[in-house]
Amino acid sequence: MTQIPDGRQRLAQNLGYAGILPFVLTLAMFWGTQLWQVWSLHAFLFYAAIILSFLGGIHWGLALRDSQNPLSPDTLQRLILSMAPSLLAWPALLLDEEQGLWVLAIGFVLTWWYERLPASRKRVPAWYLQLRTRLTLVVLACHLGMLMRFWIV
Structure with a gap:
């Protein structure tokens, strides 16, 4: 039976x-033109850094929400790891553009991977993990598209 989303x-x-x-x-x-290329690359990098940081914020909120066992190893690990996306995203903006794209793409993959660990999976609904998989695939495809532009030129 298919569950109707709320x-x-x-x-x-x-x-x-x-x-x-x-x-x-x-x-x-x-x-597009060279001016558009420069603008869009920087816009892409900044937006990717913001979204990657946002994903960490989701896990910060989940860790803070755990009032039953706030000092459990899983909760403390989630709280600490929730900072990792921001700590990857910020330096990615300080690197050259191609390296920054790689660092951000790796950050998206690592965040996606962390969300699939057993301790993480049990705190989020299955539909969220499915959504995150679809979104991560699109984001990674876009990163690859941007990276391909470096290889073609």
């Missing part, structure tokens, strides 16, 4: 899909 789930999914639009739009603009 309003919160549907809204979260729609917002998640809307959140990939800037990735796709800046990637499309990267194929």
